[in-house]
Amino acid sequence: MSRTRTALLAALALVAGASGTALAVVPGDVGIAAIPCSVDYKVQNDWGTGFTANVTITNNGAAKSSWAVKWSYAGNQKITSGWNAKVTQSGTAVTAANESYNGTLATGGSTSFGFQGTYSGTNAVPATFTLDGVTCNVDDGGGGPTNPPDPGTGSRVDNPYSGAKVYVNPEWSANAAAEPGGSRIANQPTGVWLDRVAAIAGAGGKMGLRAHLDEALRQKGSGELAVQLVIYDLPGRDCAALASNGEFGPTDIDKYKTQYIDPIAAILADPKYASLRIVTTVELDSLPNLVTNVSPRNTATPNCDTMKTNGNYVKGVGYALNKLGDVPNVYNYVDAGHHGWLGWDDNFSATVQTIKQAATAEGATVNDVHGFITNTANYSALKEPYFTINDSVNGTSVRESKWVDWNRYVDELSYAQAFRQEAVSQGFPSGVGMLIDTSRNGWGGSARPTGPGAKTDVNTYVDGGRVDRRLNTGNWCNQSGAGLGERPQASPAAGIDAYVWIKPPGESDGASSAIPNDEGKGFDRMCDPTYTGNPRNNNHMSGALPNAPLSGHWFSAQFQQLMQNAYPAL
Numbered sequence: 001m002s003r004t005r006t007a008l009l010a011a012l013a014l015v016a017g018a019s020g021t022a023l024a025v026v027p028g029d030v031g032i033a034a035i036p037c038s039v040d041y042k043v044q045n046d047w048g049t050g051f052t053a054n055v056t057i058t059n060n061g062a063a064k065s066s067w068a069v070k071w072s073y074a075g076n077q078k079i080t081s082g083w084n085a086k087v088t089q090s091g092t093a094v095t096a097a098n099e100s101y102n103g104t105l106a107t108g109g110s111t112s113f114g115f116q117g118t119y120s121g122t123n124a125v126p127a128t129f130t131l132d133g134v135t136c137n138v139d140d141g142g143g144g145p146t147n148p149p150d151p152g153t154g155s156r157v158d159n160p161y162s163g164a165k166v167y168v169n170p171e172w173s174a175n176a177a178a179e180p181g182g183s184r185i186a187n188q189p190t191g192v193w194l195d196r197v198a199a200i201a202g203a204g205g206k207m208g209l210r211a212h213l214d215e216a217l218r219q220k221g222s223g224e225l226a227v228q229l230v231i232y233d234l235p236g237r238d239c240a241a242l243a244s245n246g247e248f249g250p251t252d253i254d255k256y257k258t259q260y261i262d263p264i265a266a267i268l269a270d271p272k273y274a275s276l277r278i279v280t281t282v283e284l285d286s287l288p289n290l291v292t293n294v295s296p297r298n299t300a301t302p303n304c305d306t307m308k309t310n311g312n313y314v315k316g317v318g319y320a321l322n323k324l325g326d327v328p329n330v331y332n333y334v335d336a337g338h339h340g341w342l343g344w345d346d347n348f349s350a351t352v353q354t355i356k357q358a359a360t361a362e363g364a365t366v367n368d369v370h371g372f373i374t375n376t377a378n379y380s381a382l383k384e385p386y387f388t389i390n391d392s393v394n395g396t397s398v399r400e401s402k403w404v405d406w407n408r409y410v411d412e413l414s415y416a417q418a419f420r421q422e423a424v425s426q427g428f429p430s431g432v433g434m435l436i437d438t439s440r441n442g443w444g445g446s447a448r449p450t451g452p453g454a455k456t457d458v459n460t461y462v463d464g465g466r467v468d469r470r471l472n473t474g475n476w477c478n479q480s481g482a483g484l485g486e487r488p489q490a491s492p493a494a495g496i497d498a499y500v501w502i503k504p505p506g507e508s509d510g511a512s513s514a515i516p517n518d519e520g521k522g523f524d525r526m527c528d529p530t531y532t533g534n535p536r537n538n539n540h541m542s543g544a545l546p547n548a549p550l551s552g553h554w555f556s557a558q559f560q561q562l563m564q565n566a567y568p569a570l
């Protein structure tokens with residue numbers, strides 16, 4: 001979709017004076033179709049230290065099922081209460097999002113809300129308003145309704161991968177090409193991990209964020225290009241694991257905001273990079289931990305209980321979504337775990353609720369979420385071709401098998417499509433899409449079954465036919481026997497924006513033994529091949545490869561295994 005022009009029409013200038021009114025439209029001066037949205041902000045009562053105001057928004061773009069209006073005050077106005085909208089404020093920035101009963105906004109439709117506030121000094125009317133990221137009261141170039149912005153996404157396209165090349169990280173590509181046979185996949189796009197503050201500027205001789213974006217512009221040429229960034233540095237990160245604990249302590253939320261998110265947002269907002277489609281995958285393995293690994297569950301950890309109590313995962317993700325979502329060419333995808341983590345009844349809907357809590361915190365709205373990503377840095381099979389969740393053996397459901405263990409899903413594709421539907425039902429925009437990380441879930445090679453298991457009993461049937469050869473779906477570290485999965489591709493299935501390689505193949509999940517380092521990375525026994533497990537993997541062996549380096553470091557043996565077992569084969 002075309003970006004709206006921001007040149008303010010003189011006929012639409014805001015009139016702020018004794019009336020305290022922002023005039024949204026001057027009829028006859030410009031065709032209404034050229035204005036994507038209009039906002040009429042009226043101060044109704046002003047008693048010198050406080051005021052009430054009414055805001056009417058009119059949508060001239062595509063019909064919406066949810067909406068959010070944003071503005072900033074020049075003075076010290078503070079909103080104390082609101083009606084007909086969820087009104088939140090962070091500093092001078094205000095966001096008003098729809099209530100459950102007034103989210104529908106048809107093309108040409110209007111809705112109103114009001115609020116009360118306090119101030120001292122002057123009470124100037126805000127100069128600029130946006131509706132779902134689109135600047136209102138400005139001409140979009142006369143394109144009219146034939147090319148309206150996507151609902152909830154401003155100038156963003158529906159699928160950032162559609163019709164676009166995807167950025168190839170030259171550092172990963174060089175590592176891959178240096179391996180025997182690695183040139184076969186060295187040109188594949190992978191995620192760029194911003195897993196500590198130092199990664200923004202570049203650390204240890206590695207490229208920083210600007211260097212990657214500059215290289216992305218070079219690769220882009222005259223076409224479209226998407227670049228994939230991993231936002232991954234929450235306070236108390238990875239509360240249920242130790243391999244990637246991170247540099248910020250559980251209470252360092254302000255450092256996370258000012259030292260990590262703010263610098264990233266400032267770089268992404270540089271007009272130099274406005275032509276890139278910037279896909280951010282936001283804080284992997286964080287919010288799902290607040291569902292599955294907190295008390296009173298037997299999988300609880302003290303660290304996850306701490307992060308649940310202090311709210312800093314929710315605040316951090318909300319802040320990231322808000323700040324990054326304000327950049328018109330950024331597409332936020334929030335982590336949604338994987339089916340072997342969240343596919344059970346007591347996890348599935350609760351995870352969407354938790355993500356929505358974060359997506360409406362710290363000034364964010366659900367419209368700052370372009371979609372969700374599953375299976376990042378994990379091994380769950382994309383499709384199980386030889387059994388389904390609806391199968392039974394001798395009257396016993398597949399759900400009762402030890403492998404499925406009452407899960408409602410047996411693979412990532414069915415889980416991701418169901419997760420999208422659940423998110424929409426809970427109030428996320430109907431256009432949200434899904435990404436599935438297929439970098440290590442191919443499970444090919446000689447161990448891959450070629451048909452269903454024998455129907456002797458349900459466990460024999462499932463274990464004989466499943467392509468995922470892990471000992472348990474809770475095993476996540478450097479899994480033995482894994483292979484490359486589907487190559488990155490756009491729009492591969494209904495509701496799926498892309499298959500992606502966000503976790504670069506050949507980069508370790510964690511060290512097999514403790515290794516001193518200054519990267520904030522601890523030792524997790526799930527990366528130790530001799531470990532006998534815990535409640536989160538039903539006390540199975542870890543299934544991890546030996547001699548692995550620190551997480552994110554190059555692991556040649558893993559890379560060779562992934563190529564050998566690739567499915568589809570290389």
